[in-house]
Amino acid sequence: MSTLAIDKAGPSRKVKYGSMSRDRVWALRWSYFFLVLFAIFFLTPPVYMLITSLKSSAEISAATNPWWVFHPTLSNYVELLSSNQFLRFFWNSSIISIIVVIVTMMISIPAAFALARMKFWGSATLATGVFLTYLIPDSLLFIPLFKVLGGVQELTGITLLNRWYVLVFIYPTLTVPFCTWIMIGYFASIPKELDEAALIDGASWLQTLTRIFIPVALPGLIAATIFAFTVSWAQFLYPLVFTTSVDQLVLPVGITTTLIKGDVFNWGQIMTGALLGAAPPLVIYAFLMDYYIAGLTAGATKG
Amino acid sequence: MADVVVEQGRVARARGARKGSSLRNALGRKSTVAFFLTLPLILLIALLVLYPAFYSVYLATLNKAMTKFVGLSNFTFLFKRETFWMVVRQSCIFAITAVVFKALIGFIVAHFVHNIPGKKQRKWRGMLLVPWVIPPAMSTLAWLWLFDPSYSAFNYTLSFFGVGPIPWLGDTFWARFSVILVNVWYGAPFFLIMYLAALKSVPDQLYEAAEIDGANWWQKIWHITLPMMRNIIAITTLFSLIVTFANFDIVRILTSGGPLDTTHLFATWAFQVGIQSSDIPLGACVSLFMVPILAVAAIFILRDVNKRGNEA
Numbered sequence: 001m002s003t004l005a006i007d008k009a010g011p012s013r014k015v016k017y018g019s020m021s022r023d024r025v026w027a028l029r030w031s032y033f034f035l036v037l038f039a040i041f042f043l044t045p046p047v048y049m050l051i052t053s054l055k056s057s058a059e060i061s062a063a064t065n066p067w068w069v070f071h072p073t074l075s076n077y078v079e080l081l082s083s084n085q086f087l088r089f090f091w092n093s094s095i096i097s098i099i100v101v102i103v104t105m106m107i108s109i110p111a112a113f114a115l116a117r118m119k120f121w122g123s124a125t126l127a128t129g130v131f132l133t134y135l136i137p138d139s140l141l142f143i144p145l146f147k148v149l150g151g152v153q154e155l156t157g158i159t160l161l162n163r164w165y166v167l168v169f170i171y172p173t174l175t176v177p178f179c180t181w182i183m184i185g186y187f188a189s190i191p192k193e194l195d196e197a198a199l200i201d202g203a204s205w206l207q208t209l210t211r212i213f214i215p216v217a218l219p220g221l222i223a224a225t226i227f228a229f230t231v232s233w234a235q236f237l238y239p240l241v242f243t244t245s246v247d248q249l250v251l252p253v254g255i256t257t258t259l260i261k262g263d264v265f266n267w268g269q270i271m272t273g274a275l276l277g278a279a280p281p282l283v284i285y286a287f288l289m290d291y292y293i294a295g296l297t298a299g300a301t302k303g
Numbered sequence: 304m305a306d307v308v309v310e311q312g313r314v315a316r317a318r319g320a321r322k323g324s325s326l327r328n329a330l331g332r333k334s335t336v337a338f339f340l341t342l343p344l345i346l347l348i349a350l351l352v353l354y355p356a357f358y359s360v361y362l363a364t365l366n367k368a369m370t371k372f373v374g375l376s377n378f379t380f381l382f383k384r385e386t387f388w389m390v391v392r393q394s395c396i397f398a399i400t401a402v403v404f405k406a407l408i409g410f411i412v413a414h415f416v417h418n419i420p421g422k423k424q425r426k427w428r429g430m431l432l433v434p435w436v437i438p439p440a441m442s443t444l445a446w447l448w449l450f451d452p453s454y455s456a457f458n459y460t461l462s463f464f465g466v467g468p469i470p471w472l473g474d475t476f477w478a479r480f481s482v483i484l485v486n487v488w489y490g491a492p493f494f495l496i497m498y499l500a501a502l503k504s505v506p507d508q509l510y511e512a513a514e515i516d517g518a519n520w521w522q523k524i525w526h527i528t529l530p531m532m533r534n535i536i537a538i539t540t541l542f543s544l545i546v547t548f549a550n551f552d553i554v555r556i557l558t559s560g561g562p563l564d565t566t567h568l569f570a571t572w573a574f575q576v577g578i579q580s581s582d583i584p585l586g587a588c589v590s591l592f593m594v595p596i597l598a599v600a601a602i603f604i605l606r607d608v609n610k611r612g613n614e615a
Binding site: 027028030031032034035038039041042043044045046048049052060061063065066067106107108110111113114115118120121123126128129130131132133135136137138139140141142143144145146147148169170172173176177180205230233234236237240241252253255256265267270271274275277278281282285286289292293296297 | 420546
């Protein structure tokens with residue numbers, strides 16, 4: 001405040017300079033003001049999840065102030081975490097996501113390596129094809145996939161529909177194209193001299209990949225892993241279509257189908273379940289935010 | 304030892320360059336290796352993406368029991384149904400409105416975050432990206448609870464301002480409004496992050512030069528920020544258009560297409576027709592109508608991404 005007053009008292013050129021910095025102070029204040037408004041908009045649902053999850057059913061139906069917890073209780077958490085059904089959903093989601101991450105990496109790292117470094121017949125077309133595949137949404141493929149899986153099931157006698165493991169085959173279609181695409185970007189940014197030196201020293205392609213490319217592109221690898229995990233964790237349409245038995249469901253589908261019994265909504269438990277379901281991605285995000293954001297922006301800025 | 308190896312490599316390379324035969328040999332080996340490295344990717348895309356995609360065209364030409372070929376009669380049947388045209392209209396309204404608001408909010412908030420200095424900026428950015436991190440199925444449940452007809456926390460708050468209870472999901476207009484609102488809430492942080500990254504890449508000197516020339520804030524945005532960010536804006540918008548147009552989770556959980564099918568999108572209607580009413584050919588047919596718009600958006604994205612690649 002005082003500096004502004006001094007600036008005003010100074011010669012004319014300084015006044016101009018002072019007005020610029022005053023503009024900046026005001027810009028900052030307005031920025032904070034609007035950011036608070038937007039933060040309220042963005043954070044209301046998760047905060048409301050938390051508030052409701054701490055309420056008992058009696059308090060929810062009492063229609064008191066919904067934004068405040070008068071008698072906080074952890075009973076919803078205790079009930080859900082001791083229910084075998086909910087733990088089963090959690091387990092299914094975890095095991096599927098972890099396997100999908102491993103499968104994705106095993107497919108997309110070698111492919112990205114080949115596409116980034118080995119110019120072979122059709123490599124440019126394949127890279128473009130990978131990117132186009134990434135743009136095909138799940139809602140276009142769920143009906144034919146449902147029939148295809150049914151057909152394979154009839155042909156081989158292996159039960160695929162209504163089994164959690166079928167999702168392990170399907171989810172890579174969502175994760176592999178994007179992971180390959182961003183890995184191509186990361187691999188292509190590694191200086192050619194590095195792997196040429198390794199090749200001259202007698203390293204095989206495989207050694208170049210494991211000794212040079214993977215360690216150097218580790219940030220990209222982490223970003224891709226996070227992406228693969230969050231996509232498989234959040235996927236809703238495929239498990240909704242391909243699995244129906246309660247013991248085969250994953251978290252998002254399990255919560256929406258089993259906790260809503262007929263027309264009775266047990267909101268305390270639904271919100272607790274949703275919050276617990278949102279927890280793993282949120283925790284990963286909290287600890288690895290920079291990698292998360294790198295993965296998010298890499299899709300458009302790399303390549 | 305090492306010297307010898309290097310020497311050998313150099314000799315081999317020199318000879319390869321001269322004759323071309325060992326080079327061709329190496330290339331032959333290289334392409335074999337490359338083929339095996341990309342084989343899993345090719346198989347995955349061919350079997351689980353391309354094959355189903357073409358299979359769905361075939362499915363769309365069968366009758367409900369999938370026993371005989373009926374040509375285009377599924378398509379002509381859809382054209383005669385009023386619900387179909389409502390779905391087309393609603394999908395377009397939903398996608399365009401949601402993408403426009405996501406882009407606008409993302410652009411505005413990105414500027415505010417960009418104004419915040421240093422460490423605090425990280426904190427704000429982290430906080431504002433939370434909607435994008437929560438799985439949409441989970442956060443939509445929270446919205447469903449916020450919109451609850453008898454216990455709506457929004458209506459409770461609005462009642463203090465004398466605004467009557469709003470039938471968030473019960474009335475056609477408000478249900479359409481609500482699904483768009485939730486989609487904007489979920490998608491705006493993505494735009495925010497993309498635009499923030501783009502803003503950071505605009506050199507400060509440009510703004511300083513403009514400021515000295517007496518440009519106001521609007522001129523700075525119009526003549527510096529927008530041209531510099533054009534590519535990112537185009538890619539992000541087109542990408543979001545695809546994802547929003549093909550959206551399933553939000554509408555499925557909030558309204559299941561109701562009231563009276565007025566909030567159905569292609570994806571949710573295809574699910575209802577194809578899976579719930581088990582008319583798989585008709586469902587496949589419905590979802591195929593997404594293809595033209597997706598294809599146009601994909602072509603433009605590809606053009607922009609390639610352009611970007613060439614610039615770099």
